[in-house]
Amino acid sequence: MTNFLHRSVLYQECLTALQPYSGGTYIDGTVGAGGHTRGILEHSAPDGKVLAFDRDPTALEVARAQVGASADRVTWLQASYADMQLLAPQNGFVQVDGILLDLGVSSMQLDTPSRGFALRYDAMLDMRFDPDQPQTAADLVNTLPEAALANVFWQYGEVRNSRQLARVIVNNRPITTTIQLADLVSANSPRRNKRIHPATQVFQALRIAVNDELGALERGLPGAIELLKPGGRIAVISFHSLEDRFVKNLFRDLSRDCICPPHQPICTCDWQPVVRLVTRKAIQASDEEMQVNPRSRSARLRVAEKL
Ligand SMILES: C[S@@+](CC[C@H](N)C(=O)[O-])C[C@H]1O[C@@H](n2cnc3c(N)ncnc32)[C@H](O)[C@@H]1O
Numbered sequence: 001m002t003n004f005l006h007r008s009v010l011y012q013e014c015l016t017a018l019q020p021y022s023g024g025t026y027i028d029g030t031v032g033a034g035g036h037t038r039g040i041l042e043h044s045a046p047d048g049k050v051l052a053f054d055r056d057p058t059a060l061e062v063a064r065a066q067v068g069a070s071a072d073r074v075t076w077l078q079a080s081y082a083d084m085q086l087l088a089p090q091n092g093f094v095q096v097d098g099i100l101l102d103l104g105v106s107s108m109q110l111d112t113p114s115r116g117f118a119l120r121y122d123a124m125l126d127m128r129f130d131p132d133q134p135q136t137a138a139d140l141v142n143t144l145p146e147a148a149l150a151n152v153f154w155q156y157g158e159v160r161n162s163r164q165l166a167r168v169i170v171n172n173r174p175i176t177t178t179i180q181l182a183d184l185v186s187a188n189s190p191r192r193n194k195r196i197h198p199a200t201q202v203f204q205a206l207r208i209a210v211n212d213e214l215g216a217l218e219r220g221l222p223g224a225i226e227l228l229k230p231g232g233r234i235a236v237i238s239f240h241s242l243e244d245r246f247v248k249n250l251f252r253d254l255s256r257d258c259i260c261p262p263h264q265p266i267c268t269c270d271w272q273p274v275v276r277l278v279t280r281k282a283i284q285a286s287d288e289e290m291q292v293n294p295r296s297r298s299a300r301l302r303v304a305e306k307l
Contacts, residue, residue, distance in 0.1 A: 008035030029081030034063025157205030
């Protein structure tokens, strides 16, 4: 279990960004195995408080065990961070000092064969963060029209032969297991890179679609910024260029002090910026971290401070 803790991506960088202090209030929107939350609790001892979200009830159980005696400073919610603007005040978190979003799937979920996230284990094609959600990856694979399936592969996975794969899949339905899908993709894809299985991007795309990960970010990030106190900070770690682009653009737009058309000589908009950019460029994992945790290679951390 401690393995999960040591693998929290950009752990020190997140704590440096959030600067937790005793008495502060924090939201971890994606608590996972609780590594970052434990760090926030340690740095905000003895009375900092955390509101911890995860859609996955197993993650909440593991995180609660990980933080040990500090668990009584945490309010645990099995819910989507996308709804935090509504749920945080209902749980006593009206304005907060810091918010963390560490997006995507956890190593714990990937390493649990029965969750169906990983192509190396034979399991039902599931991939739901929230096991109560009705739609699984198998449902998408077996019911989406061919063009929509191709679109998922292209948009969320940048799968080059997305249309061809969608056609093959539709012709081989029903597909119910991870290995069945991985083998089918493998048999119908050119092997460009010996180290990366050709189905890796297809699995990623399906996971993003099943859990509507981009929709959650688009709904949740503006609401999260609303919840920050002046001087409060938000740190977002993304693992996909679409997510990172959304975070970057929203932070940039909210940090503008003028929205007049560029050709207008004098500013008349009276626009007030909402945040200050703490990171102008995304922070990436160090070489050391990438060696220990290859998943950190694609991590990008962006931080903004509420004005
Ligand atoms: C990368 S892990 C977080 C790891 C965590 N920071 C740690 O240190 O252990 C991402 C977690 O976010 C959860 N998650 C993904 N989308 C979510 C959403 N919309 N709302 C709440 N939790 C979500 C996943 O279930 C997963 O447990």
